[in-house]
Amino acid sequence: MNSTLMKNFFVPLIAATALALTSAASAAPGDVDKGEGIYVKRCLQCHGDEGDGLGPAAERLNPSPRDFTLGLFKFVTSAFDADMPLDADLMRMVRDGMPGTAMPGWSDLLSEQDMWDVIAYIKTFAELEGEAEEKLDYGTQVKSSPESIAAGNKLFHDGDRCSECHGAEGKGDAIKKLKNDNGERTWPRNLTKSWTYRASNDAKDIFARVSVGIPTTQMPSFADPKSKKKLSIEDRWHVANYVVSLAKTDKTVRPENTVIQAARVEGTLPTLPNDDAWNAAAPSTFFMLPQIVGKERFFKSANDTISVRALYDDTSIALHLEWDDRTKSIPGDNTAKSIADEDLAEDAVAVQFPARIPDGMEKPYFLMGDNSRPVNLWHWSSGSTEEAEKTVLEDARGIANRTAREDNAGLTGKGSYKDGTWRVVLTRPLKTADAENDLQFEEGRFVPVAFFAWDGSNSEADTRHAITTWYWLLMKPAANATPMLTGIAVALLIFGLLVWWGRNAAANKEENP
Amino acid sequence: MKIPKLLQAVLVLAFVYFGFIVVFDYILDAVIPSSLLAMYMFFVAAGVFMVFTYDEEGTRELVAPVKAMVEDPSKRLWRNVVFVILPLAVGGGTYMKMLPNFEAPLELRTIHPAPPSTAKIYGKRVNFLKLENPYRKIEKEDPEAFRELVNEGAAVYIENCQYCHGDKLDGNGPYAAGLNPTPLNFQDVGTIAQLQESYLFWRITTGGPGLPKEAAPWISSMPVWQDFLKEDEVWKVILFLYDYTGHRPRSWEHE
Numbered sequence: 001m002n003s004t005l006m007k008n009f010f011v012p013l014i015a016a017t018a019l020a021l022t023s024a025a026s027a028a029p030g031d032v033d034k035g036e037g038i039y040v041k042r043c044l045q046c047h048g049d050e051g052d053g054l055g056p057a058a059e060r061l062n063p064s065p066r067d068f069t070l071g072l073f074k075f076v077t078s079a080f081d082a083d084m085p086l087d088a089d090l091m092r093m094v095r096d097g098m099p100g101t102a103m104p105g106w107s108d109l110l111s112e113q114d115m116w117d118v119i120a121y122i123k124t125f126a127e128l129e130g131e132a133e134e135k136l137d138y139g140t141q142v143k144s145s146p147e148s149i150a151a152g153n154k155l156f157h158d159g160d161r162c163s164e165c166h167g168a169e170g171k172g173d174a175i176k177k178l179k180n181d182n183g184e185r186t187w188p189r190n191l192t193k194s195w196t197y198r199a200s201n202d203a204k205d206i207f208a209r210v211s212v213g214i215p216t217t218q219m220p221s222f223a224d225p226k227s228k229k230k231l232s233i234e235d236r237w238h239v240a241n242y243v244v245s246l247a248k249t250d251k252t253v254r255p256e257n258t259v260i261q262a263a264r265v266e267g268t269l270p271t272l273p274n275d276d277a278w279n280a281a282a283p284s285t286f287f288m289l290p291q292i293v294g295k296e297r298f299f300k301s302a303n304d305t306i307s308v309r310a311l312y313d314d315t316s317i318a319l320h321l322e323w324d325d326r327t328k329s330i331p332g333d334n335t336a337k338s339i340a341d342e343d344l345a346e347d348a349v350a351v352q353f354p355a356r357i358p359d360g361m362e363k364p365y366f367l368m369g370d371n372s373r374p375v376n377l378w379h380w381s382s383g384s385t386e387e388a389e390k391t392v393l394e395d396a397r398g399i400a401n402r403t404a405r406e407d408n409a410g411l412t413g414k415g416s417y418k419d420g421t422w423r424v425v426l427t428r429p430l431k432t433a434d435a436e437n438d439l440q441f442e443e444g445r446f447v448p449v450a451f452f453a454w455d456g457s458n459s460e461a462d463t464r465h466a467i468t469t470w471y472w473l474l475m476k477p478a479a480n481a482t483p484m485l486t487g488i489a490v491a492l493l494i495f496g497l498l499v500w501w502g503r504n505a506a507a508n509k510e511e512n513p
Numbered sequence: 514m515k516i517p518k519l520l521q522a523v524l525v526l527a528f529v530y531f532g533f534i535v536v537f538d539y540i541l542d543a544v545i546p547s548s549l550l551a552m553y554m555f556f557v558a559a560g561v562f563m564v565f566t567y568d569e570e571g572t573r574e575l576v577a578p579v580k581a582m583v584e585d586p587s588k589r590l591w592r593n594v595v596f597v598i599l600p601l602a603v604g605g606g607t608y609m610k611m612l613p614n615f616e617a618p619l620e621l622r623t624i625h626p627a628p629p630s631t632a633k634i635y636g637k638r639v640n641f642l643k644l645e646n647p648y649r650k651i652e653k654e655d656p657e658a659f660r661e662l663v664n665e666g667a668a669v670y671i672e673n674c675q676y677c678h679g680d681k682l683d684g685n686g687p688y689a690a691g692l693n694p695t696p697l698n699f700q701d702v703g704t705i706a707q708l709q710e711s712y713l714f715w716r717i718t719t720g721g722p723g724l725p726k727e728a729a730p731w732i733s734s735m736p737v738w739q740d741f742l743k744e745d746e747v748w749k750v751i752l753f754l755y756d757y758t759g760h761r762p763r764s765w766e767h768e
Binding site: 041042045046055056057060100101102103104106108109253255258259261286287288289290292293294295297299360361362363365366367370444446468469470471472474476477479482483484486487488489490491492493494495498499501502505506508509 | 583592595596600601607611612613616617618620667668671672676677679681683688690691692721729732736740741757
């Protein structure tokens with residue numbers, strides 16, 4: 001069968017059938033014994049023999065696998081005071097998985113019945129029988145509108161109802177340490193990153209989270225009449241619509257966009273992170289992942305994307321780096337210390353360039369180069385109460401082989417933190433005196449570029465940090481007239497030939513009618 | 514009514530052109546590269562031209578409308594229209610082609626580069642022609658012990674590999690989207706099902722930095738696993754990869 005047909009017709013059909021089955025037969029009988037067989041093959045490695053979430057990778061997974069023995073689940077649509085999920089909630093997690101976690105959706109490897117069987121087995125770990133009797137009351141959905149979003153915005157910030165944890169701009173910039181029922185550190189969701197929502201950022205899903213809360217975490221129910229911050233059904237829809245609107249930013253990853261286009265500016269380059277001139281450059285956003293490649297591997301980095309803008313003039317190039325960081329990590333500062341994990345380090349970022357633009361396809365090793373192909377690191381760190389922010393030019397020949405340069409070859413940096421976001425500008429002359437060791441920028445050349453970021457409140461320092469692989473930076477040449485002139489020349493030439501042909505033909509005809 | 518020869522030729526070409534697009538892009542869902550399509554169409558056009566100009570009569574009939582357009586005074590309006598539109602179209606096309614392109618440079622990746630005959634792994638010289646998974650023979654000898662080895666491999670995999678290659682071994686782990694090139698999908702019939710276990714051992718233990726010279730552009734993010742895993746762990750994880758996906762490793766015996 002061809003895959004387009006599959007995509008356009010059968011998949012929706014299957015999905016629709018699955019949905020129909022899920023809702024119609026929410027108490028579909030699952031076979032516990034068959035479920036155990038599937039669990040052993042597919043689930044045990046993470047969720048453990050005993051269903052306690054203590055599989056071999058438990059320590060390294062972020063978030064850690066669900067402990068089924070508690071019988072509590074995070075993303076549920078039963079009534080807020082029910083102590084059980086609906087079967088449909090469990091089905092959804094098994095079928096669709098949870099974005100941003102190691103839990104995949106299983107609908108391609110397991111049949112509908114397989115999934116019900118495994119759910120039946122999972123429920124035995126906490127001896128759950130049946131499902132919650134009362135479902136969440138969605139009332140009448142309030143459609144998103146500017147008025148509804150404005151109302152939601154007000155409720156979100158009123159008395160710090162949501163902004164207490166999720167931050168003024170919804171970036172989850174924590175003001176206190178949050179923990180789950182197991183005592184593990186948890187972080188409030190950065191609501192501007194739609195792709196990290198475990199159960200989608202559709203208004204209906206957000207309504208459910210706001211209403212029920214997220215069991216086992218400190219996200220409370222706002223439907224609970226006993227709550228001081230409780231909200232009516234209508235108000236919860238307004239909040240949901242507002243939260244959906246937060247995720248509409250120009251800082252989402254577009255996988256096809258692998259080139260940072262630096263635009264040429266007339267006049268002076270902006271050197272401050274909050275200069276309005278940066279709005280003229282479109283940001284390119286890239287995923288970051290933990291440094292799990294080189295020694296020592298690190299599994300739980302905090303930063304997951306970085307947005308980059310670039311501008312240049314006759315003499316210099318400036319990069320504007322922007323990344324969400326829930327904590328401003330200033331060693332020596334008491335507030336920072338109270339939020340941080342044990343070791344508080346500086347926040348930092350680094351831009352990596354090859355020391356020379358490669359001639360062929362051969363780039364330096366993406367993880368800070370190697371002996372034969374070194375890289376330049378433009379490293380900025382946020383400073384402490386004792387010391388100001390610092391920008392250092394480093395040469396690296398591998399992740400464990402970084403050396404700071406005595407002079408900076410004209411590299412300067414300036415950072416600013418506000419409402420859960422760092423913005424840093426790094427500027428360097430296009431050419432330097434040391435062409436052997438410093439990258440020399442050229443207009444119109446594709447230059448490999450990569451990024452690293454450290455969240456000091458997450459004990460990130462040295463080789464513990466977030467990384468990207470190689471992308472490209474291109475200093476976009478100003479438009480020139482050659483294509484237009486060539487086009488006109490070609491058109492004229494063809495026209496001339498046609499006219500010549502026409503005249504010749506006419507002349508021939510006259511000669512031999 | 515007889516269709517003029519020139520129109521016939523144009524119709525045949527259009528039929529073939531859209532036929533290619535319908536068959537490849539829509540029915541087979543394998544979008545045909547424009548350069549390849551251009552090459553096909555060149556041969557088709559040459560063929561059509563040869564068929565239509567097989568005899569002199571045909572040739573005359575084919576070029577008659579063109580000739581008439583240029584020479585016949587009653588078709589002057591048509592001629593003028595064509596003489597204006599054609600140069601504009603070609604000139605415009607030239608302009609579009611010459612506009613600077615800001616697409617990333619194309620990096621064609623060598624899939625499954627040939628392994629060297631020997632390499633130094635875990636401090637000793639390994640001959641890939643003779644290298645075999647030491648646990649493979651247990652599969653037949655003692656299925657229960659083999660199952661235990663596979664389970665040990667599964668634990669190694671979940672602890673170390675799933676971040677990129679995914680819980681389902683489909684190359685879609687939680688961090689896959691941040692990597693270029695993307696991690697391999699072991700469920701696919703084009704990856705481990707095509708390879709010998711010794712090849713996997715080579716790629717796992719030496720990782721991205723161990724790629725040979727011809728494997729440009731060397732941008733694999735695969736760690737050098739001999740730095741992190743013990744030799745037996747690598748062999749066990751290979752058992753697990755084949756067991757979980759249901760693929761069989763290739764071996765000299767089968768060929």
